Amino acid sequence: MRAPDSDQIAAQAATRKIIHIDMDAFYASVEQRDNPDLRGKPVAVGGSAQRGVVAAASYEARKFGVRSAMPSVTARRQCPDLIFVKPRFEVYKSISRQIRDIFAEHTPIIEPLSLDEAYLDVTENLHGIPLARDVALRIREKIKAETGLNASAGVSYNKFLAKLASDHRKPNGQYVISPEMGPAFVEALAVGKFHGIGPATSAKFNALGIFTGLDIRNQSLEFLQHNFGKSGAYYYWISRGVDDRPVRANRIRKSVGAENTFSSDLIEFEGMVAELQPLVDKVWRHCEATGSRGRTVTLKVKFFDFETIMRSRSVAAPVAGRDDLERLAVSLLQAEMPLPKSVRLLGVSLSTLTTVASDEVASQFDLPI
Incomplete structure (x- = not known):
């Protein structure tokens, strides 16, 4: 992250509404x-009572500690009355x-992060509404009216604080963090609550005696870069309530993947x-x-005991066709055979994505299976 100077910080706080x-x-x-x-009941989307993982949990389920990415067995143990529902991704x-169309009625500068x-x-919104909080209220009201669903909103002068x-x-609900509130809001925040700081990084901060945003702010830029590499500058500035990243319209997706948990372990x-075929199909449908097109194929293998391995291969030119993607994925699997344990999940992803003109696409390799 490029370090802004004091003038840029002041301009950002005064002008941006995110x-x-x-x-x-x-x-x-x-x-x-x-x-x-x-x-009104605890619901988990995805998985089943015996296998798989939770894709999403209702608030009734969250009261029992059920969370997305939690193994279904663990979720059922924590909430015996949990109701599992198959996902309907097309819905x-x-x-x-629909929701994206509502956004577009207010601004063309939209950066989707997920569905x-x-x-x-x-x-500079399309209705000329002076206060961003009023724009957010209008959007939430229309989402509710058109879909029957609730949305929460954060309003601030940068992306980091809007997310918080x-x-x-x-x-x-809805909450506004003004330029005057930003630094104080961040200083009381536990490092584990910072967007972009996961459990491992949070533990590393704690091991260094750093537990809050104020603790991070008290460190020098050199100290943070020494201990956290390129991310050090990002932590240095967000601990001061500063984030100069723009909202990027038409954000380019960097990877696409598909995975499946099996009803019975595979040996x-x-x-x-055979189970890789529909995964390859799904990934390639997105590409088409x-x-x-992408140059890096990754195979994900999760064993019966939840141990997971990832194997990747990059090629010089973008993967040209569905069959090429399949050959690469299968060759990654074949290189690991025989596997030491039975397999409960397989995944395939394609990354380093770029947009390629159709006349540029040609098969670049012929890999044996």
């Missing part, structure tokens, strides 16, 4: 909306498009190859729909 919109328990809320029998995507989350720059603000009054190579 909203972070986050749908509340999106997948689970859609299921509760469409099935009245699920309303979620359709609703997401249920986006940044909006409303500094949207979490502050969830669910179905045989042929069975795994978006005109994107």
Whole structure:
């Protein structure tokens, strides 16, 4: 992150108006909306009582500690009455498009992060509304009216604080962090609450005696860069409430992937190859729909005991076709055979994505299986 000077900081605080919109328990809320029998009950989308992982949890389930990415067995143990529902991704995507259209009525500067989350720059919004908080209220009201779903919003002068603000009054809430509030809001925040700081980095901060935003602010830029590399400058500035990243419209997706948890563990190579086919199909459908191609194929293997390995291969030119993607994925799997344990999940992803003109695409390799 480029370090802004004092004039840039002042200009940023004075002029930028950024909203972070986050749908509340999106997948689970859609299921509760469409099935009245699920309303008010603990719901987990994805997985099953025996296998898989939770893709999303309703707020009723979250009270029991159920979270996304949690193994289904653990979720059921924590919430015996948990109701598992199969995901309906096409429905979620359709609703997401509705929500995106509502955003576009207010600003063309939209940076989607996922189906249920986006940044909006409303500094110069299409309705000329002077206060960003009023823009956020209008957007949330229209989302509710058109979809029946609740959204939370954070409003601030940069992306980092807008993201923090949207979490502050969830669910179905809104919070504004003004330029005057920003530094003080950050200094009381635990490092584990900083967007972009995961459990491992949080533990590293704690081991250095750093527990809050104020603790980070008290460190020199050199100290943070020495201990956290390139991220050190980012931590230095966000601990001061400063983030000069713009909202990037038409944000380019860097990777696309698909994975599946199996009802029974897999042992045989042929069975795994068969299960890779629909995953490859899904990844390639995205590439065809978006005109994107990638150079790095990654295979994900999760064993019965949840140990996970990732294997990648990069090629000189973008992967040209679906069959090439399959050959690369299968060759990565074959290189690991025989696997030491039975397999509960396989995943395939394609990264370093770029947009490639159709006349530039040609098969670049012929890999044996």
